[in-house]
Amino acid sequence: MLPLRVDDAFTSMAIDEALLKLNAEGKSPNTIRFWRWLPSTVSIGCFQSVEREVDLEVAKRYGVDVVRRITGGGAVFHDHDGELTYSVVCKQGDVPDDVIESYRLICGGLVHGFERLGLQAEFKPVNDVLSNRKKISGSAQTRRWGSVLQHGTILIDPNIRQMFELLKVSPEKISDKFIASVFERVTTVVRELGRKPSFDEVRAAMRTGFERLLGAKLVEGELTSEEFELAAKLKPKYAPNGWLKKR
Template sequence: MNEWRVIDTGFIGAAENMALDKTILRVVNEKKSPPTLRFMFFDKPVILVGYNQNVADEVKVEYCIENKIPINRRITGGGAILMDRGALGWELVAQKDVLPKGPVENMYKLLCEGCVNALQKLGVDAKFRPHNDIEINGRKVSGSGGTEEGDTFLYHGSLLIDFNVELMLKTLNTPLEKLKDKAVDSFKERMTWLSRECNSVPKVDELKESLTKEFSNVLGFNFVYGDITEYEKKQYNDNLNYFRSDNWIYQNIRKKKKEYHSSIYKAAGGCIRTYLIFDRNEYISQAVINGDFFVYPSRLLRDFESMLKNCRVKDIESKTNEFFNAQKWEIPGVTPADFITAIKMAIVSE
């Protein structure tokens, strides 16, 4: 078995964590450090946008500045998130030859399984949700994503131990805002955290130990506790000012702010309310679907929203039909064609 280094960099700031991401990825790729599992924490609430996102689209910048909530940018893609002291971050950095062959979804599944297994060993009924989420009772408790440099990958995730829903809604632009007074409840239908789900919440040290063992099992490595090397410290110090700079944080700025597209469509079984955000008018980056109809199983629409994320606009019809054909479901008076119509109406809305 390969030997991996396990490090815990403690509670530090947003720029510091992002600079460490880049440093460890680069140095492992240079083969000057071993494959690494890092546990990371944030010393205060921070907003992290995905590498390809526009800050103005995703973040309520004025509120964050007024309330001294740092904004930064990950080196990985994905959506904007709130991280605070109630979230445990984990990341794996190693050569790509340890990963399964085939599409990137194979990597997502394998690495998320490590986290799922770790939670299950602690008595938490966690499950993998394609493409790259972990859920408890149908609600997302952990998201993940990755990037690469040379022949090395970095894959990281956030595990919510506790969470401040109200602060998230104050700091991030989200379709759930459109639900006004129902926003908090609508968010809680979709996401959760360990302190909400567990009678006895695992301690952070228990979570780290279980994660280390289960990542070791799925990837086949022996772990050795270590620390940042002197070479990494130099690289980190050289990078840190850049990750604090506006050039890093506010790149990808567009003059026009991203708009929500919405529709209300009356099907036989009730109204379908659809809220969408697009990336470059080609992909759906966020989708929220609600209505006054009855859905069996109750989690069906949450899974449908997950499927729509990153779906090409031109593939909406085929992907929707494929989704509903792949499982058992009942929505009296509402058909897949109704959802397709509702989504298409939202796409062309102003």
């Protein structure tokens, strides 16, 4: 388990890919980390079109970065102040071949973590965690080189209105009524708990949740110099003039 980091999107994506690659090569252990985005960022799925998914003008105006993930799924707004993000890297043989079952397994750590925070939580296939039947966490995966990377959101207190301004939803649609309808499907830790826990508190709860899932203690570590160096090498790929606009 790695320390809580706060990085720009390009660094964070590069760290995740470096951990995946080095885990596959047997040079990095199975790893879990929790981290935040600085500045807030919109990430898009591996094969999505940036033009189609993201309002780049609005992103520029808000100073929000845009990045392409190596994992699947859709466009996601990551709020610097409102989201804790997790990444799990492990050998492919450590999770079921069945993609849904592997989400169920890893999300089990989050479910226990939310419970530790005092929330009701359950896994909802394909890849969501719900609290009171509303989505509070979403995840995505990639399976490469014999290892698996799963990362995803832990919604603490994201700015939902800003999220829809950034994603390509027509401005007329973003009414108070629309935002209210989103809150019927999506919830946050703040809403369920009635207070805003610190990022460290959420991380500690999730740590306990994963320890319960695994029946083992997580060992605190640091990025190794090899991981750090590979991440630095991979970072340009994720930068705005890298592979973001390839589709």
